Amino acid sequence: MKLIIVLFTLVLFIQCSESRHTGWFPQNLVDAFTNKTSQITNYVRSKGRSLKQFYVENVRNKITTYLGYNNQTESEDRIDNQARVKRKFKSYVESAQANEKKLFDVIAPKKLEYSCDDNDPSIHMSTPQLIAFHGYPSESHTIVTEDGYILTIHRIPHSRNGKRQNIPRKTVLLHHGLLGSSADWVLAGPEKGLAYILSEAGYDVWLANVRGNTYSRAHLTLNIDTFEFWNFTFHEVSQYDLPAVIDYIMDNKGWDTKINYIGHSMGTTILFALLSTKTHYNKILRAGFALAPVAFMTDIKSPIHLLARYSNNLEYLLKLLGANEFLPQNAVLRWLSKHACEINHYEEAICENSMFVLCGHDERQFNRSLLPIILGHVPAGASTKTLIHYAQEIRNSGRFQQFDYGKESNLKEYGTITPPEYPLHKITLPIALLSSENDWLASDVDVTNLYVQLANPIEHYIVPLKEFNHIDFLWAVDAPKLVFEKLLQLLEEGVTKPFFNINSH
Numbered sequence: 001m002k003l004i005i006v007l008f009t010l011v012l013f014i015q016c017s018e019s020r021h022t023g024w025f026p027q028n029l030v031d032a033f034t035n036k037t038s039q040i041t042n043y044v045r046s047k048g049r050s051l052k053q054f055y056v057e058n059v060r061n062k063i064t065t066y067l068g069y070n071n072q073t074e075s076e077d078r079i080d081n082q083a084r085v086k087r088k089f090k091s092y093v094e095s096a097q098a099n100e101k102k103l104f105d106v107i108a109p110k111k112l113e114y115s116c117d118d119n120d121p122s123i124h125m126s127t128p129q130l131i132a133f134h135g136y137p138s139e140s141h142t143i144v145t146e147d148g149y150i151l152t153i154h155r156i157p158h159s160r161n162g163k164r165q166n167i168p169r170k171t172v173l174l175h176h177g178l179l180g181s182s183a184d185w186v187l188a189g190p191e192k193g194l195a196y197i198l199s200e201a202g203y204d205v206w207l208a209n210v211r212g213n214t215y216s217r218a219h220l221t222l223n224i225d226t227f228e229f230w231n232f233t234f235h236e237v238s239q240y241d242l243p244a245v246i247d248y249i250m251d252n253k254g255w256d257t258k259i260n261y262i263g264h265s266m267g268t269t270i271l272f273a274l275l276s277t278k279t280h281y282n283k284i285l286r287a288g289f290a291l292a293p294v295a296f297m298t299d300i301k302s303p304i305h306l307l308a309r310y311s312n313n314l315e316y317l318l319k320l321l322g323a324n325e326f327l328p329q330n331a332v333l334r335w336l337s338k339h340a341c342e343i344n345h346y347e348e349a350i351c352e353n354s355m356f357v358l359c360g361h362d363e364r365q366f367n368r369s370l371l372p373i374i375l376g377h378v379p380a381g382a383s384t385k386t387l388i389h390y391a392q393e394i395r396n397s398g399r400f401q402q403f404d405y406g407k408e409s410n411l412k413e414y415g416t417i418t419p420p421e422y423p424l425h426k427i428t429l430p431i432a433l434l435s436s437e438n439d440w441l442a443s444d445v446d447v448t449n450l451y452v453q454l455a456n457p458i459e460h461y462i463v464p465l466k467e468f469n470h471i472d473f474l475w476a477v478d479a480p481k482l483v484f485e486k487l488l489q490l491l492e493e494g495v496t497k498p499f500f501n502i503n504s505h
């Protein structure tokens with residue numbers, strides 16, 4: 001009986017703490033439950049027991065059963081999970097709408113009572129510090145783009161084994177996705193992080209950072225707090241950032257250098273946008289390898305598609321999401337301190353926010369002990385306009401095109417009523433796509449549609465594990481076996497296959 005009361009209290013408490021900002025719940029009731037929870041906490045502590053253990057032993061299993069996440073068949077479980085996350089996200093959107101708040105203020109309300117346990121020093125380390133922490137050499141390079149953004153990119157020039165320093169190394173450029181940074185490739189550590197694995201395999205590894213993320217928050221003339229600074233989407237990233245980074249590497253290593261490009265998520269979108277518009281980069285790069293590729297977005301399971309129906313109402317969306325930076329740092333910190341704590345209590349349902357809401361969550365492949373460090377580095381910053389651009393891709397299903405300002409403004413901006421499509425047929429670089437079936441952002445249909453449009457496809461590899469999702473490409477427990485092994489093999493041999501150039505006339 002006691003247990004049921006505890007359980008009921010906790011479930012209510014969780015619900016209260018999430019919906020307190022909506023104001024419909026009587027505040028005194030909230031206080032009473034909060035008080036109840038702290039009483040339980042004190043009780044458990046006074047008995048000299050670990051709260052975590054008490055929670056796991058006595059409550060978690062009950063909640064799991066109560067909410068019905070217990071052993072069902074795998075796929076039912078997954079569909080269930082997706083539906084649950086969608087419902088939750090939808091309720092966030094509705095609540096933000098009703099209260100005229102920004103979406104992420106609703107997900108992470110300002111008032112927090114938690115302070116966080118962050119013992120692991122790597123949570124606060126920058127990418128170069130993480131690289132050095134694991135015993136690898138690291139470099140930082142600062143690059144100014146043609147339109148004045150100041151980017152800092154990172155590099156692991158050679159492996160831990162210093163003896164082979166002088167042997168020329170093949171070059172690889174890793175590009176993170178939306179909300180990510182160079183840290184994405186190193187935070188899983190030397191055994192699992194792709195940057196280290198490539199370094200050990202003999203590559204000179206460069207790690208890009210886009211404008212607006214943790215390492216690239218500066219401009220020659222614009223202040224970071226202005227809309228002008230954040231007035232960009234993946235289009236500008238593809239037209240200015242990526243060329244600047246590639247040119248810089250060529251300047252640094254010599255113009256006969258052949259760069260292998262590996263992108264994840266938005267890191268693939270910008271590659272397709274670059275190669276179809278500034279076509280000479282098809283000759284400069286050696287090959288492209290697209291992890292969880294995103295170009296067409298017709299078949300999206302991510303709740304981001306809920307934003308799609310508002311995507312022609314720019315004013316509304318900018319208000320909902322915040323005009324400048326999507327998920328600004330203070331919201332992130334609030335979110336972080338809230339969720340890292342709750343996650344310490346193993347309440348996994350709660351970590352289905354933000355990144356996990358947008359991208360899905362694969363319990364089997366997710367290494368929980370990475371969570372605090374992931375939360376320490378992700379989200380790393382992105383413009384709201386980029387998110388809206390993606391939402392537009394979903395609405396205009398089947399068109400991979402530039403930002404839509406509405407008919408009149410399009411006419412001014414582009415000289416046409418509809419935004420120009422990216423002419424994918426102009427891409428002649430050999431490209432391999434690596435995708436998975438449970439990817440909420442890059443579905444089978446869309447990736448296949450992309451693949452058939454490539455003039456020089458290397459291979460379309462589908463990860464042989466049904467649950468594998470969008471962010472598993474970065475951090476899955478089995479990513480080295482399921483993805484990186486194949487990637488290394490393609491890097492070594494993929495491009496030597498004969499290919500024809502349909503654009504040569």
Ligand SMILES: *[C@@H]1O[C@H](CO)[C@@H](O)[C@H](O)[C@H]1NC(C)=O
Pocket residue numbers: 031032035
């Ligand atoms: C919390 O409970 C204790 C003990 O029952 C009580 O003395 C205290 O006033 C309560 N605090 C609030 C804020 O309700």
Ligand SMILES: *[C@@H]1O[C@H](CO)[C@@H](O)[C@H](O)[C@H]1NC(C)=O
Pocket residue numbers: 071
């Ligand atoms: C349910 O799954 C857990 C592990 O997640 C396992 O220990 C338990 O035996 C399973 N129960 C049933 C009834 O299959």
Ligand SMILES: *[C@@H]1O[C@H](CO)[C@@H](O)[C@H](O)[C@H]1NC(C)=O
Pocket residue numbers: 227228231413
């Ligand atoms: C934002 O960028 C667009 C496209 O480059 C441009 O037309 C517009 O004037 C910019 N707006 C502001 C306020 O800088």
Ligand SMILES: *[C@@H]1O[C@H](CO)[C@@H](O)[C@H](O)[C@H]1NC(C)=O
Pocket residue numbers: 188189192367368369370477
């Ligand atoms: C999970 O991550 C931790 C921390 O990086 C690491 O020590 C551990 O080996 C990882 N576990 C698996 C199964 O990959």
